[in-house]
Amino acid sequence: GENVEQHPSTLSVQEGDSAVIKCTYSDSASNYFPWYKQELGKGPQLIIDIRSNVGEKKDQRIAVTLNKTAKHFSLHITETQPEDSAVYFCAEGGSNYKLTFGKGTLLTVNP
Amino acid sequence: EAGVTQFPSHSVIEKGQTVTLRCDPISGHDNLYWYRRVMGKEIKFLLHFVKESKQDESGMPNNRFLAERTGGTYSTLKVQPAELEDSGVYFCASSQPGAQPQHFGDGTRLSIL
Numbered sequence: 001g002e003n004v005e006q007h008p009s010t011l012s013v014q015e016g017d018s019a020v021i022k023c024t025y026s027d028s029a030s031n032y033f034p035w036y037k038q039e040l041g042k043g044p045q046l047i048i049d050i051r052s053n054v055g056e057k058k059d060q061r062i063a064v065t066l067n068k069t070a071k072h073f074s075l076h077i078t079e080t081q082p083e084d085s086a087v088y089f090c091a092e093g094g095s096n097y098k099l100t101f102g103k104g105t106l107l108t109v110n111p
Numbered sequence: 112e113a114g115v116t117q118f119p120s121h122s123v124i125e126k127g128q129t130v131t132l133r134c135d136p137i138s139g140h141d142n143l144y145w146y147r148r149v150m151g152k153e154i155k156f157l158l159h160f161v162k163e164s165k166q167d168e169s170g171m172p173n174n175r176f177l178a179e180r181t182g183g184t185y186s187t188l189k190v191q192p193a194e195l196e197d198s199g200v201y202f203c204a205s206s207q208p209g210a211q212p213q214h215f216g217d218g219t220r221l222s223i224l
Contacts, residue, residue, distance in 0.1 A: 004153075032211050043115075043202055043215035044154070089154065093211060096167055097142065101154040 002027045006090050006102025014110050019080055021105045023090035024072040032093040033066060033073045037086045038104075044089055048075070080109045113137065115216035117203050123222045129191040132219045136185070136205030143186050144206075144213060145178060146170075149199035160186060190221075198223045 003026045013019050023033075031052040036044035050057045050064045050073065057064050061080075066073040077084055087106050091099040116135045124130050136143045145157040157176070158168040162183035171178070175194070180186040190197055200220050204213040 034212055036215070041217070043117075043217040046212050046214065049212055091154075097159055097206070097211070097213075098144070098156040098167060098170070099146075099154075099213060100156070101146075103153045 002100040004100050004102040010106045012108045013080055019077045021075045023102050025092045029094045030092040034091050035075045036089045039086045082109050082111050085109045115205050117216040117219050121220045125224050127192045132188045132201055134186045134203030140205035141208040142206040144204040145188055146202045147199050193223045195223050
């Protein structure tokens with residue numbers, strides 16, 4: 001079945017530094033890769049997504065890269081701010097719409 | 112535009128009791144999904160509705176769980192009887208017809224004592 005590995009499980013950075021979270025997946029049929037941010041007491045909020053016909057996508061300080069050959073994708077956050085502190089989840093989806101999630105990364109941005 | 116709303120936000124019940132969770136999707140979203148996260152684990156898919164029809168229920172753990180979406184609007188997820196291992200956060204998500212992305216609600220935190 002589908003499997004998504006996410007690393008690291010925790011990440012601590014200084015304000016202004018960059019943060020990178022990586023995920024690998026196993027299903028060759030996967031074609032949709034969203035990233036969600038979850039703050040305490042809230043549900044996952046979509047921050048960026050990428051489809052398999054695109055290698056990179058950027059939205060202000062956030063970027064996602066996808067390597068379909070190697071079956072991995074990464075989230076890059078530049079110029080981190082304390083409000084970026086949260087749990088980040090990667091996920092993958094295919095034609096059946098269900099999402100398979102990674103276990104999450106707790107990002108802490110220290111002022 | 113109102114987001115996905117879930118009720119209740121928290122529920123504490125004893126083993127053997129029944130609990131019903133409710134999800135109101137974003138207006139116009141034909142696709143409705145249920146997921147759950149048990150402690151220390153990843154968020155896992157339970158099932159997917161397209162309007163009132165169950166499109167995929169491959170993630171439902173057993174027959175103690177019953178999901179309905181009568182009329183294709185809101186959905187309920189009933190757990191009967193609840194067991195200790197059912198504790199966790201249950202999320203609902205919705206998406207537009209034939210499309211991603213999925214928008215999540217804030218979840219229902221379910222505790223079974």
